[in-house]
Amino acid sequence: MSDRPRDDARSLVGRLYDTYGAALYRYALLLLADTAAAEDAVHQVFTAILGHPPRFEEELHYLRRAIRNECYSALRRQQRHGERSGAGAILEPVGQAAPHDERIAVERALRGLPPEQREVIALHVFEGMTFQEIADAAGLSINTVTARYRYALGKLRRMLTPS
Amino acid sequence: MKDSDIEDLLRRYRPAGPPARLRERVVAAGPPRRIWPWASAAAALLASVLSFHAAARHELGSAKVGVESTVAASLTDDLADLLGGDAAARELAALIVIEHEFRKENASVAPMATDAFAGELR
Numbered sequence: 001m002s003d004r005p006r007d008d009a010r011s012l013v014g015r016l017y018d019t020y021g022a023a024l025y026r027y028a029l030l031l032l033a034d035t036a037a038a039e040d041a042v043h044q045v046f047t048a049i050l051g052h053p054p055r056f057e058e059e060l061h062y063l064r065r066a067i068r069n070e071c072y073s074a075l076r077r078q079q080r081h082g083e084r085s086g087a088g089a090i091l092e093p094v095g096q097a098a099p100h101d102e103r104i105a106v107e108r109a110l111r112g113l114p115p116e117q118r119e120v121i122a123l124h125v126f127e128g129m130t131f132q133e134i135a136d137a138a139g140l141s142i143n144t145v146t147a148r149y150r151y152a153l154g155k156l157r158r159m160l161t162p163s
Numbered sequence: 164m165k166d167s168d169i170e171d172l173l174r175r176y177r178p179a180g181p182p183a184r185l186r187e188r189v190v191a192a193g194p195p196r197r198i199w200p201w202a203s204a205a206a207a208l209l210a211s212v213l214s215f216h217a218a219a220r221h222e223l224g225s226a227k228v229g230v231e232s233t234v235a236a237s238l239t240d241d242l243a244d245l246l247g248g249d250a251a252a253r254e255l256a257a258l259i260v261i262e263h264e265f266r267k268e269n270a271s272v273a274p275m276a277t278d279a280f281a282g283e284l285r
Binding site: 010013014017018021022025026027029030035038039042043046047048050051052073076077080088089090091092093094095098102103106121122125126153156157160161 | 176182185240
């Protein structure tokens with residue numbers, strides 16, 4: 001008996017992970033603010049691909065939507081079971097080394113945001129998506145997206161401004 | 164601090180990347196678990212019974228049987244987890260919750276076809 005279908009599925013998953021895995025993990029990490037939960041979400045989504053591979057032309061859209069759904073399901077489960085997230089560093093410096101205290105402060109401020117506001121920050125600031133692109137990807141109105149971004153910046157300002 | 168200052172500060176960082184072990188874990192994963200291999204067939208049967216029942220009474224539109232509410236969505240998630248957590252489990256869980264909601268809203272409605280069948284088995 002041949003292992004061909006399984007091998008094909010695995011090579012597909014390998015290719016998709018190499019192309020999109022890091023970005024999806026980063027998205028999940030900002031949403032969940034927990035490294036183990038982000039790993040589980042990515043694992044769950046790629047496992048599901050083995051059963052239902054996405055069409056080539058909609059891979060990114062499909063995977064981003066799938067990881068979003070998985071993350072919000074995980075957040076609902078955490079909320080119902082009273083679990084607290086927060087394990088592991090969620091940020092790493094880009095380029096030159098940043099002061100350790102500053103990274104801790106920014107990370108703490110991001111963790112203080114609701115997940116849906118962190119999501120907009122992740123996609124706009126870190127992924128470079130426009131508000132319209134975020135609205136389309138998340139199935140939200142652009143007004144909702146921009147409002148979440150404004151609220152997020154306001155909270156970050158209050159948390160990061162020295163008193 | 165202006166908005167642009169906050170954005171500049173954030174851009175000095177990015178979300179941490181995945182650990183190297185994650186690729187191995189993802190690629191080594193098997194196909195989704197199918198704890199209930201008959202779940203799809205059961206879900207299809209349940210869907211047929213529900214559709215027939217609802218169509219016969221012309222009440223589906225007013226029954227508000229969707230699983231849009233937070234409680235129903237939460238119940239669906241829990242049930243799907245119990246059934247194995249795969250796509251078929253979620254499908255079956257959604258249908259079970261729909262039936263549950265439908266029964267709640269139609270307490271005075273006559274027993275469903277599945278009840279009659281279950282009664283014959285007793």
